[in-house]
Amino acid sequence: MAEQREMKEKNPWHSAVVILITVLGITAIVALVTTAVLQNKPLLQKYKYGIVLDAGSSHTAVYIYEWPAEKENDTGRVHQKHICKVLGPGISSYSHSPELAGESLRTCMKQAERFVPIRRHRETPLYLGATAGMRLLSMENQNVCDQVLGSVEKVLRSTPFSYQGARIISGQEEGAFGWITINYLDDRLKQGSGTTGALDLGGASTQITFATNQEGMGESAENTVTFRLYGNDYILYTHSFLCYGKDQALKKTLAQQAQVGNSSVLDPCFNEGYSVDRNYSSVYSSPCIMAGKPLETGYSFTHIGKGDASQCQQAIRRIFTNPGCNFSRCSFNGVYQPPIQGPFGAFSAFYFVMNFLNLTSDSLEGTREKMERYCSTPWHQIKQQHPGVKEKYLAEYCFSGNYILSLLTDGYKFTSETWSTITFIKKISGSDAGWTLGYMLNLTNMIPAEAPDSPPLPHAGYVTLLLFISLVIFVIFLFSVKSLWPRCTTQTQII
Numbered sequence: 001m002a003e004q005r006e007m008k009e010k011n012p013w014h015s016a017v018v019i020l021i022t023v024l025g026i027t028a029i030v031a032l033v034t035t036a037v038l039q040n041k042p043l044l045q046k047y048k049y050g051i052v053l054d055a056g057s058s059h060t061a062v063y064i065y066e067w068p069a070e071k072e073n074d075t076g077r078v079h080q081k082h083i084c085k086v087l088g089p090g091i092s093s094y095s096h097s098p099e100l101a102g103e104s105l106r107t108c109m110k111q112a113e114r115f116v117p118i119r120r121h122r123e124t125p126l127y128l129g130a131t132a133g134m135r136l137l138s139m140e141n142q143n144v145c146d147q148v149l150g151s152v153e154k155v156l157r158s159t160p161f162s163y164q165g166a167r168i169i170s171g172q173e174e175g176a177f178g179w180i181t182i183n184y185l186d187d188r189l190k191q192g193s194g195t196t197g198a199l200d201l202g203g204a205s206t207q208i209t210f211a212t213n214q215e216g217m218g219e220s221a222e223n224t225v226t227f228r229l230y231g232n233d234y235i236l237y238t239h240s241f242l243c244y245g246k247d248q249a250l251k252k253t254l255a256q257q258a259q260v261g262n263s264s265v266l267d268p269c270f271n272e273g274y275s276v277d278r279n280y281s282s283v284y285s286s287p288c289i290m291a292g293k294p295l296e297t298g299y300s301f302t303h304i305g306k307g308d309a310s311q312c313q314q315a316i317r318r319i320f321t322n323p324g325c326n327f328s329r330c331s332f333n334g335v336y337q338p339p340i341q342g343p344f345g346a347f348s349a350f351y352f353v354m355n356f357l358n359l360t361s362d363s364l365e366g367t368r369e370k371m372e373r374y375c376s377t378p379w380h381q382i383k384q385q386h387p388g389v390k391e392k393y394l395a396e397y398c399f400s401g402n403y404i405l406s407l408l409t410d411g412y413k414f415t416s417e418t419w420s421t422i423t424f425i426k427k428i429s430g431s432d433a434g435w436t437l438g439y440m441l442n443l444t445n446m447i448p449a450e451a452p453d454s455p456p457l458p459h460a461g462y463v464t465l466l467l468f469i470s471l472v473i474f475v476i477f478l479f480s481v482k483s484l485w486p487r488c489t490t491q492t493q494i495i
């Protein structure tokens, strides 16, 4: 007591100083916590948009992509906001009235105006890429092809978006951008981990693309694409087989069977009981069909189903030509292909067909068995079992399933072992697998060649660490000024 009194007398301010330090300390902590909380509060997110039209052989689809305005170079951040499927056939089917090709896009473009906020319209890039249908039309008639492109250009220019062009993309681009899309959506590019090959089956062409080591790639420059993405180098093998999409392959198989010139064609690729009259011209008019319509036949023939999967595969095998391989190894038609390196993602018609046939997770042998069973089911029973399915697709599933089997095994040389490396996919993280996203990412430079420098700590981690260190300093400070505190003793003093 005497000591304390003595201390107080020596330093009458000491209790006021301690109170002041404590108040300042508490105020500092409250200020720090408030700053940390406010700093971590998510900002009101602003988005940017991009629109890509996939003008395919069978139809056109309008894809609207959205991404946070702040982090354009961050992988996995662009996602599909909306897809609008244009009514009617693909733009290449408007060769007889090209002006209608553009008109067919109007409804979906109006929808796009509603999905993209008005304040973003002017800055939203708009691209149209046409694929195999237009490649074929340009081979048939360049003038009409230009008119169709002119017609879609006119309509797209009239929209409020930033029109960037309508062009026919090459098969190589279609394959490579499909590969970029699935690997971007899987977040594999930024991680620099192993990549997934891309198998795309369209209506008029099919693409196979996968990363491979450099060995042997010098053999065929036209099948090689190189990319540097996020600081990693990729050498891709890619090939697009024009005329080997699902619809053109069907025509090829049928044309070959109809060559005999009989009034009816008994087709193992269609279910028994199926019977439809077809014009020869509908089969032989495609530039994919080299042979002409058989001479001395009528105007049409009856297409009759026989429902035999093994015979169907034999018929399909005949559309893969074998002119000899001038490389160390080939897939089909004398096209170079290095050993396949999986895993693979198979999309578009690969998915539509295998999903319908419930074959997305079967072994190769299981797939063959199920195809035998499906094809031998009578047509009337198939129709009864699937009342809601579009009849054209339903009639073609026996052919389509067998075509996929044949393309993957006889064509690309997948085996029972490598079959399991294929995953049939439609979407990844809500965005469709296909070339459109990769195309837009490339044209908007959204995937940098080098990995962007990132701060050693994420923002939240940085604020938390700062807070923690401040608290530790404050506690140490309190302990160091402890000697100034008035000592309270609980011992009763006996005087």
Ligand SMILES: O=P(O)(O)OP(=O)(O)OP(=O)(O)OC[C@H]1O[C@@H](n2cnc3c(O)ncnc32)[C@H](O)[C@@H]1O
Pocket (backbone or CB within 6 Å): 055, 056, 057, 058, 059, 090, 131, 132, 133, 201, 202, 203, 204, 205, 206, 245, 246, 247, 348, 349, 352, 353, 356, 393
């Ligand atoms: O790339 P290209 O060759 O130009 O063709 P595309 O862009 O028109 O091709 P899609 O991927 O849109 O479709 C591929 C094929 O799948 C068909 N298809 C679409 N939906 C289907 C479904 O539910 N069942 C079966 N086939 C389907 C469509 O008619 C095409 O023949």
